[in-house]
Amino acid sequence: METYSPPVIPLCEPNLNGREKQYMAEAVDSNWLSGGSFLRRFEHQLADYTGAKHVIGISNGTSALQVALTLAGVERGDLVLVPDLTFVATANAVKYLGATPIMVDIDPHTWLMNLDLVQDFLENHTYQNSGGCFHRKNHRRIKAVIPVHLLGNICEMDRLNGIAEQFALAVVEDAACSLGAFQNSRHSGTSGLLGTMSFNSNKIITTAGGGAILTHNDTLAKRARHLITQAKSHLTEYIHDELGYNFRLVNPLAAMGCAQMEQLPDFLQRKREVAAHYHEAFAEYEVAFQQLTPGTDSNYWHSAMLVDKSRSLIAGLAAENIETRPLWTPIHELPVFREDVYLTHENVSSQVSGRGIMLPCSTSITDEQLQRVSQAVGSLLNSIKN
Ligand SMILES: Cc1ncc(COP(=O)(O)O)c(C=O)c1O
Structure with missing residues (x-):
């Protein structure tokens, strides 16, 4: 069958x-x-x-x-x-x-x-x-x-x-x-x-x-x-x-x-809806979203959040046919730039990168798909925590 x-x-x-x-x-x-x-x-x-x-x-x-x-x-x-x-x-x-x-x-x-x-x-x-x-x-x-x-x-x-x-x-x-x-x-x-x-x-x-x-x-x-x-x-x-x-x-x-460009206003609207969905869906979980700087009206190009054990979450979602990615590797960690100067006190970029996960956010994503993503993320977050 x-x-x-x-x-x-x-x-x-x-x-x-x-x-x-x-x-x-x-x-x-x-x-x-x-x-x-x-x-x-x-x-x-x-x-x-x-x-x-x-x-x-x-x-x-x-x-x-x-x-x-x-x-x-x-x-x-x-x-x-x-x-x-x-x-x-x-x-x-x-x-x-x-x-x-x-x-x-x-x-x-x-x-x-x-x-x-x-x-x-x-x-x-x-x-x-x-x-x-x-x-x-x-x-x-x-x-x-x-x-x-x-x-x-x-x-x-x-x-x-x-x-x-x-x-x-x-x-x-x-x-x-x-x-x-x-x-x-x-x-x-x-x-x-x-x-x-x-x-x-x-x-x-x-x-x-x-x-x-x-x-x-x-x-x-x-x-x-x-x-x-x-x-x-x-x-x-x-x-x-x-x-x-x-x-x-x-x-x-x-x-x-x-x-x-003719569709940009619609794309922006959908990106906003996608971001709002994730903010609401994960409000009760221990995750952190990017905070906007004062006066900024973001285009919400990419929905992302920080979470412990992000790599387990990414692997778990991949097993459910949901594509996610980590945030970028900090530049100072890449071989080409290792000898160059890095100004830092607490190496925040490595921490954020290590906890970051980029979530599905195509402008063509359907409400049903969004629901499926947030349900899968929610149950994986619960099981990873325990
Ligand atoms: C922050 C940033 N800078 C530069 C680029 C480079 O753009 P492109 O891939 O069109 O060369 C990208 C995109 O991929 C980017 O995300």
């Missing part, structure tokens, strides 16, 4: 139920593949929505960070402050430029870069001169700071911008996962010098692979477009006036992005 196996509930899958196919077919039919009207339209949609003066479509969120750091003036040998708990791309982008990340531990409640540690480090371990801000120990320049708006929660930008101004640091916001999140009416990625976004397939909107750079600065926007087009400085001749990249977002993928 055939046994019934319930469908897998995926962690976070793309939702392509709008005009994606129609717009992508139009892009292909137009024969404009590298650039074209959908790319311009997607950039305008993002600019309108976020309030950024300029939005530049780019091949992915990692290349967006690499270019944004270049635009911010980060050079070989520089130091860049990054949160210790983030997806590895944030720190990788710093390394690509020959610079070195300084990992900063996170706040135990918001899970974002601990700004007290940033301030303490800059006040007590650096000096400034006309060339910028330098580490007292090794005299390397600290050029930039990358706040990461993890899971849709936004770093306290007024405070961070104040610190950055005092110590002459450029602020590059990694808003890869926070499209749709606002703080005091400002969209994530629009408070610093530059912001970056990702549209990979697990993000709130997707272009399969893609990203964007956001800025209010005309000169930086122009240079961003130049750098991502191999720094080509002549319309027809192959003249390239600096080291450039082939990082443009292509027209058919931007077409997918246009269709996704």
Whole structure:
């Protein structure tokens, strides 16, 4: 006799139920593949929505960070402050430029870069001169700071911008996962010098692979477009006036992005409902959710919580065909970054990472599936505890 196996509930899958196919077919039919009207339209949609003066479509969120750091003036040998708990791309982008990340531990409640540690480090371990801000120990320049708006929660930008101004640091916001999140009416990625976004397939909107750079600065926007087009400085001749990249977002993928942007309000609504469901379902359990910073209206991109024995919970849910994941491994624990400086008192990032579990939160998840997840989590939490 055939046994019934319930469908897998995926962690976070793309939702392509709008005009994606129609717009992508139009892009292909137009024969404009590298650039074209959908790319311009997607950039305008993002600019309108976020309030950024300029939005530049780019091949992915990692290349967006690499270019944004270049635009911010980060050079070989520089130091860049990054949160210790983030997806590895944030720190990788710093390394690509020959610079070195300084990992900063996170706040135990918001899970974002601990700004007290940033301030303490800059006040007590650096000096400034006309060339910028330098580490007292090794005299390397600290050029930039990358706040990461993890899971849709936004770093306290007024405070961070104040610190950055005092110590002459450029602020590059990694808003890869926070499209749709606002703080005091400002969209994530629009408070610093530059912001970056990702549209990979697990993000709130997707272009399969893609990203964007956001800025209010005309000169930086122009240079961003130049750098991502191999720094080509002549319309027809192959003249390239600096080291450039082939990082443009292509027209058919931007077409997918246009269709996704039309659905963003619905996606945000569903993400909120999913987060509210988990908050309510686990209110009586010993779990902790991410606390939002003051003034933040999260996009609730990814529902996650902290729980003891998270790995047992993940394994138990996998056995029930429910896909979950741990939070990211802290950057300071990864081999590539082990020799680099980690600012911490209590290694909060390892504790949060060790207890973290990301829960199913696709925008297409049904109410029945949500019920199934919370019931399975609830009974596993009870059995794991005993
Ligand atoms: C915080 C963070 N930064 C950067 C990236 C890199 O984006 P992409 O995968 O589009 O290169 C991601 C996404 O995956 C991310 O979550």
